[in-house]
Amino acid sequence: MKNKTNLGLSVFLFFFCLATVTSDLEADRRALIALRDGVHGRPLLWNLTAPPCTWGGVQCNSGRVTALRLPGVGLSGPLPVAIGNLTQLETLSFRFNALTGPIPPDFANLTLLRYLYLQGNAFSGEIPSFLFTLPNVIRINLAQNKFSGRIPDNVNSATRLATLYLQDNQLTGPIPEIKIPLQQFNVSSNQLNGSIPDPLSGMPKAVFEGNSLCGKPLDACPVTGNGTESTGKGKSDKLSAGAIAGIVIACFFGLLLLLLLLFCCCRKKKKDQNVQSRNIEAGPIPTSSAAVAKESEAPHTVANGAPPPPSENGGSKNPAVSKDLTFFVKSFGNFDLDGLLKASAEVLGKGTFGSSYKASFEHGLVVAVKRLRDVVVPEKEFREKLQVLGSISHVNLVTLIAYYFSRDEKLVVFEYMSRGSLSALLHGNKGSGRSPLNWETRAGIALGAARAISYLHSRDATTSHGNIKSSNVLLSETYEAKVSDYCLAPMISPTSTPNRIDGYRAPEVTDARKISQKADVYSFGVLLLELLTGKSPTHQQLHEEGVDLPRWVASVTEQQSPSDVFDPELTRYQTEGNENMIRLLKIGISCTAQYPDSRPTMPEVTRLIEEVSPSAGSPGPLSD
Numbered sequence: 001m002k003n004k005t006n007l008g009l010s011v012f013l014f015f016f017c018l019a020t021v022t023s024d025l026e027a028d029r030r031a032l033i034a035l036r037d038g039v040h041g042r043p044l045l046w047n048l049t050a051p052p053c054t055w056g057g058v059q060c061n062s063g064r065v066t067a068l069r070l071p072g073v074g075l076s077g078p079l080p081v082a083i084g085n086l087t088q089l090e091t092l093s094f095r096f097n098a099l100t101g102p103i104p105p106d107f108a109n110l111t112l113l114r115y116l117y118l119q120g121n122a123f124s125g126e127i128p129s130f131l132f133t134l135p136n137v138i139r140i141n142l143a144q145n146k147f148s149g150r151i152p153d154n155v156n157s158a159t160r161l162a163t164l165y166l167q168d169n170q171l172t173g174p175i176p177e178i179k180i181p182l183q184q185f186n187v188s189s190n191q192l193n194g195s196i197p198d199p200l201s202g203m204p205k206a207v208f209e210g211n212s213l214c215g216k217p218l219d220a221c222p223v224t225g226n227g228t229e230s231t232g233k234g235k236s237d238k239l240s241a242g243a244i245a246g247i248v249i250a251c252f253f254g255l256l257l258l259l260l261l262l263f264c265c266c267r268k269k270k271k272d273q274n275v276q277s278r279n280i281e282a283g284p285i286p287t288s289s290a291a292v293a294k295e296s297e298a299p300h301t302v303a304n305g306a307p308p309p310p311s312e313n314g315g316s317k318n319p320a321v322s323k324d325l326t327f328f329v330k331s332f333g334n335f336d337l338d339g340l341l342k343a344s345a346e347v348l349g350k351g352t353f354g355s356s357y358k359a360s361f362e363h364g365l366v367v368a369v370k371r372l373r374d375v376v377v378p379e380k381e382f383r384e385k386l387q388v389l390g391s392i393s394h395v396n397l398v399t400l401i402a403y404y405f406s407r408d409e410k411l412v413v414f415e416y417m418s419r420g421s422l423s424a425l426l427h428g429n430k431g432s433g434r435s436p437l438n439w440e441t442r443a444g445i446a447l448g449a450a451r452a453i454s455y456l457h458s459r460d461a462t463t464s465h466g467n468i469k470s471s472n473v474l475l476s477e478t479y480e481a482k483v484s485d486y487c488l489a490p491m492i493s494p495t496s497t498p499n500r501i502d503g504y505r506a507p508e509v510t511d512a513r514k515i516s517q518k519a520d521v522y523s524f525g526v527l528l529l530e531l532l533t534g535k536s537p538t539h540q541q542l543h544e545e546g547v548d549l550p551r552w553v554a555s556v557t558e559q560q561s562p563s564d565v566f567d568p569e570l571t572r573y574q575t576e577g578n579e580n581m582i583r584l585l586k587i588g589i590s591c592t593a594q595y596p597d598s599r600p601t602m603p604e605v606t607r608l609i610e611e612v613s614p615s616a617g618s619p620g621p622l623s624d
């Protein structure tokens with residue numbers, strides 16, 4: 001009896017749910033038709049007898065409209081009140097049309113909206129503050145419109161916001177105190193005035209230009225002695241002579257104290273016979289390769305030519321964590337900082353984050369050491385971040401063994417990969433008898449690297465690799481991909497990283513420390529194209545006058561057959577798998593889509609590569 005009623009209830013619920021789903025799609029359909037009928041300009045050619053999910057620019061998920069993309073389709077006039085009824089909408093793009101009028105008030109109902117692209121229209125009126133209370137919004141692009149009035153004060157309510165583009169409008173007033181960590185921001189070419197809030201002072205100058213703004217990173221704000229204070233923060237308090245005198249005196253004593261502290265520190269350091277720290281601190285970074293090379297000639301001589309340290313020194317016995325290496329994996333063998341510095345070393349290469357060395361110990365252990373350059377985070381944060389990295393483990397990630405932090409030296413110790421990097425293998429000296437990489441090996445490398453990055457992305461939405469390129473894909477003895485240099489980017493000063501010349505960086509990236517997962521996907525796409533074409537993304541750009549690898553591939557595949565782009569070494573002996581090569585090429589092309597939203601996610605990419613890769617079943621060894 002009871003079972004029967006339960007069954008009845010379930011059946012009822014099932015049909016009830018079905019009914020609500022279809023009626024919601026019906027509501028979506030009505031809203032889209034209201035939009036089509038209400039907007040001017042070139043008509044939207046939607047086949048009303050077909051389901052709305054098949055209409056141009058409309059994308060559905062689970063039977064509801066989740067994305068509406070109508071870029072550059074010639075729409076004009078104001079938007080009708082209709083879109084607010086698309087309650088499952090996550091992406092809305094009307095960029096580069098000729099739409100006018102205000103943002104309709106019903107946008108406030110788009111609670112699932114993540115991406116809003118309205119740039120390149122003639123929208124006017126004030127920027128509605130409800131945009132920033134949409135709980136999921138990640139990107140807002142209102143650039144190149146006619147918005148006026150002030151930037152709403154509640155920008156900080158959008159806690160997930162990463163991109164705010166407001167350039168080329170007619171906005172006035174000050175920039176509000178924005179505290180959320182924006183990755184992309186631009187307010188240039190408006191009529192803003194006042195001072196730039198402190199949290200934004202690290203942005204490039206260009207994003208503020210074309211306004212009457214002042215303060216870091218632009219010129220300092222004029223200090224007016226009289227009551228007419230000109231900062232946007234509304235601090236109109238003037239400094240009395242007494243206060244000024246107070247500040248001067250405080251500064252003087254502060255300086256004195258600082259000098260005293262410094263003096264004490266130096267003396268203490270001199271007393272402290274900590275040999276290792278002296279060794280490494282002595283060598284300035286540019287000469288480090290020379291210093292280490294010297295070490296390799298005479299393993300027992302200290303790098304800077306100082307007498308060798310006494311055989312038993314305090315360093316390794318010191319219980320303080322900061323004085324020696326912090327280990328994550330002990331199974332790689334026992335060594336300490338002193339031993340590491342005395343091991344014979346060989347320069348492996350100069351990377352974006354610093355130089356790498358191969359360190360070989362006398363008892364046969366070999367590790368790779370990276371000397372990080374321009375670390376910008378304080379010690380505590382560095383240690384926390386490294387602790388997280390040390391907990392990451394995946395067959396396709398190079399294992400982090402240990403690290404060392406001191407004021408002048410930051411080292412990370414990785415497992416050593418005997419086959420070197422994919423970059424060296426692809427672009428190395430072809431005459432030196434290296435065996436060509438066949439399709440199976442290349443597909444296996446692509447899959448391994450994809451799995452590693454996918455794994456990093458799965459940790460949480462903010463974790464990204466940050467520096468994907470072929471020189472950071474190392475290969476094990478069996479040509480298994482091992483990705484290195486992961487998640488270091490946020491700790492390194494962006495001035496030390498070359499801007500976009502590396503050919504892997506996504507077009508939207510402005511700060512090398514903040515690489516999104518979608519930017520990782522772009523870099524990975526370039527890597528795939530490199531793997532298939534055998535062309536280095538860096539070289540290509542130089543040779544083809546500013547054309548990067550994705551654009552070169554696109555232009556060749558449009559004009560000729562796709563197989564014309566493949567590395568001749570790959571196609572010469574290959575009769576099978578050509579179809580899968582083209583599929584992998586297409587995956588690479590989709591990853592390098594210009595707009596981040598058009599790129600697939602890393603798990604999707606991995607799944608697609610599994611379909612084309614001959615070795616997908618086993619993540620294990622590939623035939624040599």
Ligand SMILES: *[C@@H]1O[C@H](CO)[C@@H](O)[C@H](O)[C@H]1NC(C)=O
Nearest residue numbers: 027030031034035081082085
């Ligand atoms: C939007 O939804 C409301 C309430 O369900 C309805 O009254 C209105 O007609 C809908 N508007 C459009 C344009 O579909």
Ligand SMILES: *[C@@H]1O[C@H](CO)[C@@H](O)[C@H](O)[C@H]1NC(C)=O
Nearest residue numbers: 045046047048049050051054
């Ligand atoms: C519109 O869609 C219907 C149903 O899918 C189809 O039969 C019809 O041919 C389409 N009309 C046009 C003009 O494409």
Ligand SMILES: *[C@@H]1O[C@H](CO)[C@@H](O)[C@H](O)[C@H]1NC(C)=O
Nearest residue numbers: 081084085105106107108109
């Ligand atoms: C948002 O949706 C609710 C419920 O459907 C409706 O009552 C309200 O009018 C909508 N708000 C706007 C601004 O359209």
Ligand SMILES: *[C@@H]1O[C@H](CO)[C@@H](O)[C@H](O)[C@H]1NC(C)=O
Nearest residue numbers: 167168186188189206207510
């Ligand atoms: C900001 O916008 C201006 C004007 O469109 C543009 O020239 C500049 O390159 C942009 N800067 C960034 C970092 O997006």
Ligand SMILES: *[C@@H]1O[C@H](CO)[C@@H](O)[C@H](O)[C@H]1NC(C)=O
Nearest residue numbers: 222223224225226227228229
């Ligand atoms: C500040 O005061 C001085 C003298 O009191 C005056 O000459 C000057 O014009 C004032 N500046 C402003 C910006 O009011």
Ligand SMILES: *[C@@H]1O[C@H](CO)[C@@H](O)[C@H](O)[C@H]1NC(C)=O
Nearest residue numbers: 172173193194229230231232
């Ligand atoms: C900014 O401009 C407005 C309007 O032009 C003006 O009223 C206001 O005083 C200016 N604020 C500052 C800090 O210069």
